[in-house]
Amino acid sequence: MNQENGSALTETVRLLCRTPGGPRFGDVLVVGGGISGIQASLDLASAGFKVYLIDRGPAIGGRMAQLDKTFPTNDCSM
């Protein structure tokens, strides 16, 4: 998205936001519950947005949860 249609978009969003949503109305959908999806969800939630976080597995954590430690500090991955 370049800047010109970026500002047009903001305008569309502004209009759309005037209409209240139903119970399944959120702000952002995050696809993937690994470290990146979790961080994005946390940031958006603390910035005041309602987030849906979905993952295809039975728990969040992603690949990082499978790691024993992380470089270069050898901190625990959990």
Add this chain to the structure above:
Amino acid sequence: MDRVAGEAGDFTVTLLRKPRYVLEEKCTGCTTCVEYCPALCPDAFNQGLSQSKAIHIHYAQAIPLIAYIDDSCLYLKERKCRICEAVCKNRAIDFRQKPETLAVNVGAVILAPGFEPYDPRESGRYGYGRLANVVTSMDFERLMCATGPTEGEIRRPSDGRPPRRIAWVQCVGSRRVTPGENRYCSAVCCTYTQKQVILTKDHDPEAACTIFHNDVRSFGKDFERFCERAARLPDVRFIRSYVSIVGETAGSNVVVRYATASEGVREEEFDLVVLSVGMKPPAEAARLAERFGIALDPSGFCRVDPAHPLQTSRPGVFVSGAFAGPMDIPESVFAASGAGARCGELLSRRRGRLARERVFPPEKDVAAEEPRVGVFVCHCGANIGRVVDVPATVEYARGLPHVVYAQEQLFSCATNCAKEITAIAREKGLNRLVVAACSPRTLEPLFRDTLREAGLNPYFFEMANIREHCSWVHSLEKDAATRKARDIVRMSVARASRLEPLKEFTLPVHKAALVLGGGVAGMTCALSIAAQGHLVHLVERGEDLGGLARRLHTSLDGMDIPARVRDLAERVYANPRIRVYTRARVVSAEGYIGNFLTRIASDRGESEIRHGATVIATGADLYRPAEYRYGQDGRVLTLLELEEAIARGEERVLGAGRTVMIQCVGCRNAERTYCSRICCSAAVKNARRLKELNPAMDVCILYRDMMTYGFREEAYREAAERGVRFIRFEPERPPRVEAVAEGGASVLRVVVDDPVLGRTLAMDAGVLALAAAVVPAADAPEIAGLFKVALGPDGFFKEAHVKLRPVEFATDGVFLCGQAHYPKHLPETIKQAYGAAGRVAALLANDTVVASGAVCEVLERRCIGCGSCIAACTYGAIRISETKAGPKAAVNPVLCKGDGLCNAKCPTGAIVLKHFTDEELASQIDAAADAAASETLNRKAG
């Protein structure tokens, strides 16, 4: 994820929820069902190295910590069994569950599906799947892990013996043109292998570790030192060679063939071979692309424009993490914050309408009660439990004074255990809690919330660190470690009994940001914060915006850098929410999160700026070489000067018969133990450009390890194919440059020892370009001092946590991005700048922030007004004020960081650091010093 309709601001996404066959609200995660389930299946979380059951919990610390039933269930397959239903006391099993379709309406989407580890079976070359003792690096992670199939004892699959001779094979599935493998570099494998080597040696100091590698790409922050640490360990060999897996011996050892310059082709036997597998696009990439209507790049990752690295080809759909290409955890984390910022820009008007606050029960007043301490001792999987006798420690804790309850837990940090702590605290009327587990640095906030949930003041909590301080450092002395764990617990209980309730402060947030540095990082960050609805003050020390990028012309990924920088600057100047200060200097900085006050001297004169957040994006400088005749001979340039000369079309450069480039000038040496990350790509970029403009030119790059990680690998390969010569040198024998008089002319001669050919090469260069290191900006120490943030060992700004807090400082409210953090490529800088903007917006979106209650307080009666505390405080938190009883010190609790320096200086003991009072600490020390006394007390209490 099934269907996507709509447009940015108004997407309707249809989701398909697979049945768990377990009712989430009823399951307690007790795992009784798992015990009784008769259907075994390979445990995917453990890479199939161990067996799991059809009903199981994904992993020990899983969130949510509830069971689920997978396809191997006998009932789901053959309508038999249903044992789990019978044994579940909570009636949480529900086989009637059906896949559920639900539609959600959202304004924006972030795609973060991650990556798939490369499966070596795809090439069939490595014996993986055929030879028992060939494993992938992901398998090896599980083999090392306390929660893995071998409970943290490294054992090889064939016979369960601990392997003594272990080989790592690098670039499996990466940097290869062979069918079934990938051409790009996966960027993380070199360093994770070094980590695995270091951890292997921790597990078994006798293990002999061999790494068969190509270039060692230690291009990230602190990687070079980490690599040296691995290489210095005894019995660790780094061998630069391609390998082939020959087969296995009768004893299932793996035979590896390799070649070195000195010894030729050799075969060697290893007990275990670890394949350092790279990253592939996630399995569902193609489906996601189709459903969302987004473009993928030829290797199957999400296609991004290097100038807009967080957005997909569809407006309103953003990308973060390794779906956009191989990257490490810090980059995934700041890309996530950055993608959040991009959503915030789009949706800033609806912020706060749908969110809800977490509500805690009211706090009970327990000040008058006798201490009733509860102790929870964590196994941390096997991290603690393998070394420390946890049940014995619990038993010991039960006998300590004031302890009314003690128990063990597998993972105290898991959701169910935290809930258990809350429930028990209520049930047993506990008013002080001790969790004996890991370092308070990461998890203390979590447990404090646990207390809040129980209606207790969060400061009635003490963490006994029996992992970092005990089980990890005494892994070979189990008895002694258990004794030490008891000592630590006894000390913590003593302190916990004396803890006092403290109040935290709520501070208003001034909704403006100060961004220091007007380069690409600063401008990108400022624009994003402004687009999210906040005022920004952008402060640049130079005359104009643009920073170092103004000197760049092209990039490997085809970004038109001058146009990009111009566009950013124009948008910054045009933005009504951004105020630009050029030729600016920070005169003074005071304040704290939410309420900073900074004085700036600039073209606008002196300005006093109030702001709630600070971003340091002050960039980096370039090293001025003192070697290779730079500055003495006009033909010797830096790479950046070469780039500028090419852009100007200088004939002496374009017409040169030969251009030689020398890499790693001024870094990766004793003085600067880091890699400047960007220079190898810059060399390839300029070499390619020179070959384009003058195909007859001989271009040689003298390098140590080519750091063209990720998709830059393709450009490296292409340059080699176009005839650019890459000649490696050993750091012990760097190239020599001399000016030789020949036939009346001065010839610039470069001499280098080629370790591959085993010969010394001499070449005469028309132009010599030096890859000068990226060094910390000269004013970094001054800025660090002003804003009370730290610098790392290399002089770059030091983030709060290398992995999980890569764009913020330990000092609250101060953030960083760009080359001030570490050298990086422009797309990485842009991502990090958005990342910082996302974190800033998350702060400024709130009207208030909460500050710690563990701060200093003056007992006026004892204060003699001498002022030594003021000199000791680095935060300017103490002032002398006149009182009726004379001058007395007073602490501003909001500025105080609770470091306690003033306490130590005060001659009359008039300053108290709350939560670390003399009484609390002395009780801890007494408990440490006098085990016997404690035992006596213990008996009395009993």
